[in-house]
Amino acid sequence: MKRQDFYYELPEELIAQDPLEDRSSSRLLVLDKETGAFSHHVFKEITEYLHEGDCLVINDTKVIPARLIGSKVETNAKIEVLLLKRKENNVWETLVKPGKKAKVGAKISFGDGLLMGEVIDVVEEGNRLIKFDFDGIFEEILDQLGQMPLPPYITHQLEDKNRYQTVYATHTGSAAAPTAGLHFTPELLEEIKAKGVDIARVTLHVGLGTFRPVKVDEITEHHMHSEFFMIDEEAAEKINRAKETGHRVICVGTTSCRTVESAADENGHLEAKSGWTQIFIYPGYKFKVLDCLITNFHLPESTLIMLVSALAGREHVLAAYEEAVKERYRFFSFGDAMFIQ
Structure with a gap:
């Protein structure tokens, strides 16, 4: 299967640069994965598609303000550091720009x-291991100095840091937001619960691999970055109960989807567990847990458009995307949503 099979034309002006004032007023394209039929709605109407006994799976990861702007000691040259993965003893795997100024030993x-940071090693793909030195609590210093690591296609400054967090963000550790969750408000979640829908919270810390373009022509040769996930007993129980009683498991976002699909056994049964996943879902994949997906519109030729194509079929997905372009939907992280049922 070729990377180019997942290409579509997107006018640049449809890339959403700012979040909407009201999270739940985004548009919602509902796609039937079997027939390819679609219809247009407002996101808050998602409640009409969720039924008593269903389980809605949300990813409660919290984005850290992982973008740090610093200067190289001695030369004063500007250096941008993006925190990717926490190691041990205040060491982080980072992406550094410009990399050539960040040789081992650079402070x-x-x-x-x-x-203060010191480059202590170079790891795969030119990422750097940096050991940080500070007085006090790292998270508090990061809150003070760090910026939200917005995707490269968003060029506007974010006025309110919290708009790149879901309203249920709890466990810090992501380098990017699970953006399908940005459409939910506390009121909408209460409305969903009142319908008798179970809400299961899982955690997957989104790495920047999410935005990493697929460069190989043959998609099966693409290598996914590993991401850390956690599922507790309560979430596993809620998801298993929905499956066992013939109800649906509806994942909010590709990150929740990757979490449950990584953790399930061959029969789609979940146990409480945590670990690292490199799961790559593309057409031909048989879903073990997920029945429906709430998701945003993804970049052409990305692993995420491949994932939604695995669920709804490439032709159906590309036709729906073509329709979304025609109807001037807003695309990517701050854009509109799609419900694949």
Whole structure:
């Protein structure tokens, strides 16, 4: 299967640069995965598609303000550091720009020395391991100095950091938001619960591999970055109960989908567990847990459009995307949503 099979034309002006004032007023394209039929709605109407006994799976990861702007000690050259993965003893795997200035031994100062970093190693694909030195609590310093790591296609500055967080974000650790969850408000979640829908919270810390383009022509040769996930007993129980009673498991976002599909056994049964996943879902994949998916519109030729194509079929997905372009939907992280049922 070729990367080019997942290409579609997208006018640049349809890439949403800012979040809407009211999260739940985004548009919603509902796609029938069997027939390819679609219809247009407003996101808050999602409640009409959720039924008593269904289980809605949300990813409660919290984005860290992972983008740090510092200067190289001695030369004062500007260096941008993106925190990707926490290792041990205040060491992080990072993406550094420009990389050529970040040789092993280079020291970087952030916030006039409030935070200091030293490059201690180069890892795969040129990422750097940086050991940080500071007084106090790292998370508090990061809150003070860090910026939200918005995707490269968003060029506007974000006025309110919380708009790149879901309203249920709890466990810190993501380098990017699980953006399908950005459409939910506390009121909408209450309405969903009142319908008798179970809400299961899982955690997957989104890595930047999410935005990493597929460069190989043959998609099966693409290598996914690993991401850390956690499913507790309560979430496993809710998801298993929906499956066992003949109800649907509806994942909010590709991250929740990857979490449950990584953790399930061959029969689609879940146990409480945590670990790392490199799951790559593309057409031909047989879903073990997920029945329906709430998701945003994804980049052409990305692993995410491949995932939704595995669920609804490539032709159906591309036809729906063509329709969304024609109807001037807003695309990507701050854009509109799709419900695949």
